[in-house]
Amino acid sequence: MARALMSNPGRWAGVGLILLGLCWTLAAQVAWAGDAQHFVRPGSKAATLGGCVEATPFMRRNHMELIKHQRDITVHQGIRGARYSLAGCIDCHVSHTADGQAVAINSKQQFCYACHAFAAVKVDCFDCHAAVPRGGPLSAAASGQGATSERDPRGE
Amino acid sequence: MKRIVYREWHIPPARYWGILGILVSVMALGGLAALYLEHEGHWVTGMNNFVVWGVPHVFAVFLIVAASGAINVASIATVFGKGAYLPLGRLSGLLAVTLLIGGLLILVLDLGRPDRLLVALTHYNLRSIFAWNIYFYTGFVALVIAYLWSMADRMGARFKHTLGVLAFGWRLALTTATGSIFGFLVARQAFDTAFLAPMFVIMSLAYGLAIFILVLMFTFHQEERVLGDQLLRRLKNLLGVFVAAVLYFTLVYYLTKAYGAKNYDLVGWLLFGGGGYSILLWIGWILIGTLVPLAMFWHPRTRRDRRFIAVACALVILGGLAALYVILIGSQVYPLQIFPGQTILDSGFADGIKVADSTYHPSLPELLLGLGGVAVALFLTAVGVRVLQFLPDSLADAELPADTEEPSAGKVSYVDDLATG
Amino acid sequence: MMKHPDETIDQGRRDWFGLAAAATAAVAAPGVILHLASANTAPEAQPASSAVRWGLLIDTNKCTSGCRDCVDACDRENGLDLQTKPPTEAPTAWADQKAVWVRKVKLADGLTGRVTNLPLMCQHCEHPPCVDVCPTGASFKRADGIVMVDRHICIGCRYCMMACPYQARSFIHQPMHDQLTRVPRGKGCVESCNLCVSRRDHGLPSTACADACTAAGKGAIVFGDLKDPASPISLALKAMPSRQLREDLALNTGVRYKGV
Numbered sequence: 001m002a003r004a005l006m007s008n009p010g011r012w013a014g015v016g017l018i019l020l021g022l023c024w025t026l027a028a029q030v031a032w033a034g035d036a037q038h039f040v041r042p043g044s045k046a047a048t049l050g051g052c053v054e055a056t057p058f059m060r061r062n063h064m065e066l067i068k069h070q071r072d073i074t075v076h077q078g079i080r081g082a083r084y085s086l087a088g089c090i091d092c093h094v095s096h097t098a099d100g101q102a103v104a105i106n107s108k109q110q111f112c113y114a115c116h117a118f119a120a121v122k123v124d125c126f127d128c129h130a131a132v133p134r135g136g137p138l139s140a141a142a143s144g145q146g147a148t149s150e151r152d153p154r155g156e
Numbered sequence: 157m158k159r160i161v162y163r164e165w166h167i168p169p170a171r172y173w174g175i176l177g178i179l180v181s182v183m184a185l186g187g188l189a190a191l192y193l194e195h196e197g198h199w200v201t202g203m204n205n206f207v208v209w210g211v212p213h214v215f216a217v218f219l220i221v222a223a224s225g226a227i228n229v230a231s232i233a234t235v236f237g238k239g240a241y242l243p244l245g246r247l248s249g250l251l252a253v254t255l256l257i258g259g260l261l262i263l264v265l266d267l268g269r270p271d272r273l274l275v276a277l278t279h280y281n282l283r284s285i286f287a288w289n290i291y292f293y294t295g296f297v298a299l300v301i302a303y304l305w306s307m308a309d310r311m312g313a314r315f316k317h318t319l320g321v322l323a324f325g326w327r328l329a330l331t332t333a334t335g336s337i338f339g340f341l342v343a344r345q346a347f348d349t350a351f352l353a354p355m356f357v358i359m360s361l362a363y364g365l366a367i368f369i370l371v372l373m374f375t376f377h378q379e380e381r382v383l384g385d386q387l388l389r390r391l392k393n394l395l396g397v398f399v400a401a402v403l404y405f406t407l408v409y410y411l412t413k414a415y416g417a418k419n420y421d422l423v424g425w426l427l428f429g430g431g432g433y434s435i436l437l438w439i440g441w442i443l444i445g446t447l448v449p450l451a452m453f454w455h456p457r458t459r460r461d462r463r464f465i466a467v468a469c470a471l472v473i474l475g476g477l478a479a480l481y482v483i484l485i486g487s488q489v490y491p492l493q494i495f496p497g498q499t500i501l502d503s504g505f506a507d508g509i510k511v512a513d514s515t516y517h518p519s520l521p522e523l524l525l526g527l528g529g530v531a532v533a534l535f536l537t538a539v540g541v542r543v544l545q546f547l548p549d550s551l552a553d554a555e556l557p558a559d560t561e562e563p564s565a566g567k568v569s570y571v572d573d574l575a576t577g
Numbered sequence: 578m579m580k581h582p583d584e585t586i587d588q589g590r591r592d593w594f595g596l597a598a599a600a601t602a603a604v605a606a607p608g609v610i611l612h613l614a615s616a617n618t619a620p621e622a623q624p625a626s627s628a629v630r631w632g633l634l635i636d637t638n639k640c641t642s643g644c645r646d647c648v649d650a651c652d653r654e655n656g657l658d659l660q661t662k663p664p665t666e667a668p669t670a671w672a673d674q675k676a677v678w679v680r681k682v683k684l685a686d687g688l689t690g691r692v693t694n695l696p697l698m699c700q701h702c703e704h705p706p707c708v709d710v711c712p713t714g715a716s717f718k719r720a721d722g723i724v725m726v727d728r729h730i731c732i733g734c735r736y737c738m739m740a741c742p743y744q745a746r747s748f749i750h751q752p753m754h755d756q757l758t759r760v761p762r763g764k765g766c767v768e769s770c771n772l773c774v775s776r777r778d779h780g781l782p783s784t785a786c787a788d789a790c791t792a793a794g795k796g797a798i799v800f801g802d803l804k805d806p807a808s809p810i811s812l813a814l815k816a817m818p819s820r821q822l823r824e825d826l827a828l829n830t831g832v833r834y835k836g837v
């Protein structure tokens with residue numbers, strides 16, 4: 001969250017508003033406790049599972065810390081597919097349309113968007129990261145499936 | 157000994173607001189350009205993977221370099237004990253801060269991720285001269301503000317000399333470090349020389365003083381305050397010396413470059429074959445920015461005429477922008493010599509096979525961003541002189557303090573007293 | 578229909594999901610933190626090690642004019658083929674602004690006229706100027722010698738691009754949408770060849786460019802561990818003269834060339 005806030009310099013005037021939003025979020029957490037599955041989208045893998053990689057309330061408050069910590073390990077040490085990898089989050093939480101297409105996880109009413117809009121915290125993960133699983137951890141060429149382009153792999 | 161009296165800049169409100177209005181409009185355009193750039197990405201600019209720093213950086217480096225030159229006027233009084241410059245110290249400090257802020261703003265807004273400014277302030281790579289510059293710039297602003305306080309407040313007066321010396325040393329370090337941003341680039345033939353550091357120091361003296369004189373003349377003229385002929389002559393002569401020094405450094409820079417056989421092509425290209433860049437070098441930098449102003453400063457017909465002095469200062473500034481354009485962009489446009497002795501026939505990435513001249517076309521948003529930074533600097537200056545006592549009431553020659561052999565620290569008669577203003 | 582291997586990888590996570598699903602069908606009780614057993618020995622769980630130094634050897638005698646299989650393979654591997662020119666931009670301007678991690682260069686010797694073809698990418702310098710100049714430390718060298726950009730802290734100042742003697746880096750000039758999961762990339766950051774870092778992390782033997790070159794029957798690119806005296810790249814370097822580009826700068830590059 002700190003990082004997301006950082007990405008809005010020049011909005012110091014809005015700091016008061018953000019603080020207000022934080023209090024609101026805190027209060028809302030209480031309400032959310034009885035509402036665990038609310039933001040998990042039907043049609044995502046997560047909807048079929050009993051829980052996240054950590055307990056749900058913990059994830060709610062700390063997912064950004066886990067992801068941030070993991071990102072440094074992945075980028076600098078090359079550890080992939082770990083428990084807290086963002087790719088894993090997306091894989092599990094992305095929902096699909098009736099014809100099986102993945103829906104961008106940060107789009108309206110989807111998993112990331114719903115809470116973040118509510119908490120008024122900007123997510124900038126998806127400036128760089130794919131918002132749907134695309135291409136897998138290894139290329140088709142690397143996994144011996146021939147060198148085809150991955151342009152729009154969602155389609156046929 | 158008379159006290160120096162400072163007064164706010166009280167030109168008629170209509171004119172003042174008019175000036176602010178113009179500056180704010182330019183700032184707004186610059187702001188819009190920055191937003192546009194941030195939203196669309198840098199593809200809307202002429203910058204690309206070869207010329208990675210463009211017009212915004214020309215303006216930014218110019219302002220930053222000029223900022224460290226502007227403080228020089230105060231240093232001359234405090235460090236070198238020239239009494240006549242004493243009343244100019246406050247304006248000198250103000251300009252140093254505002255020019256630096258304008259320049260830094262351009263740099264920051266041109267970043268690919270300006271939203272990550274805080275990252276830049278919290279992650280340091282101490283091997284990077286760029287990271288060092290973040291300290292140099294913020295430290296400079298803090299130091300000059302303290303220095304201004306010591307000039308304006310009785311309490312501060314006893315620190316004035318120390319702060320003045322410190323600011324002088326700091327600005328030398330700052331400009332050296334700014335020059336080193338380029339001088340340390342071993343990859344690029346035209347940079348890759350420690351010579352750029354002192355050259356930037358000399359340039360800073362010239363450009364900072366030119367801006368200072370123009371601002372001084374303009375503010376005094378607008379309010380009909382007295383600006384003594386003697387003082388102006390001294391300032392002008394000093395600028396002349398600085399401009400000539402830049403010319404000398406320019407000569408030596410190209411001569412040393414031309415000395416190594418591996419650089420024949422580069423120097424030949426820059427001086428003669430570089431199309432627009434060569435024209436800019438000869439016409440913009442050497443002729444308009446150096447020889448013409450020097451002639452105006454010293455020709456018996458023009459040297460006393462204030463209009464000519466003002467025009468000459470403006471030319472020095474334009475010449476400075478041209479010089480930095482050639483140094484910054486020309487040096488990037490000239491292809492890297494990855495394969496000495498080989499001609500590149502074909503490349504998937506245009507390594508020097510294009511007419512080098514055409515790899516960069518400055519775009520409007522870049523220009524607006526650069527001008528926006530200039531407007532910010534001038535806006536802050538205009539507000540500063542209006543609300544605080546930066547400008548001496550009179551700079552009539554008779555009222556100027558005499559030069560001292562000893563630096564002026566502790567001489568009560570020179571304490572610039574806010575209360576008397 | 579494209580099939581992606583993502584369903585078969587990421588095993589640790591999937592194991593856990595199985596376990597979790599079996600253990601409880603209800604909401605996990607708040608405060609209960611489940612732990613995965615096991616020290617994972619899969620390559621992707623091992624940190625990059627300084628016991629290896631990855632490098633490339635390019636035999637320009639085998640590289641041919643007009644072939645760009647390595648470039649295309651790199652583009653596909655890293656999703657660079659998914660970049661699109663902003664609709665209103667001139668193609669010539671786009672050519673200078675789009676990201677290029679590896680490029681083909683064709684040279685003629687000024688004296689003899691001998692023509693050489695070669696691919697040019699980040700040389701993975703041991704003493705990388707790009708890393709030295711980066712103000713935030715975003716440009717960094719991994720333990721295994723791969724030089725890359727941590728896009729999370731890159732501020733997009735482009736100083737590294739000024740510093741690179743090989744013009745190996747690209748700046749992302751336009752907003753990105755269709756990135757690949759394994760190669761996150763976005764507007765405003767700098768990037769360059771990372772020796773197919775996701776392949777390295779999964780313990781695969783080669784890079785996309787080297788594979789493509791071999792598949793094309795040229796075999797001009799050898800990838801391997803420069804620190805392992807028995808690796809094919811070390812043996813080849815020992816057997817034949819090779820050089821570094823701009824060796825005058827003493828950067829000790831990880832990419833070496835034969836025949837230039």
Ligand code: SF4
Nearest residue numbers: 699700702705707741
């Ligand atoms: S080739 Fe360029 S980008 Fe690659 S490590 Fe060396 S300096 Fe850095």
Ligand code: SF4
Nearest residue numbers: 711731732734735737
């Ligand atoms: S563009 Fe990014 S990686 Fe390159 S020097 Fe700047 S912050 Fe470092």
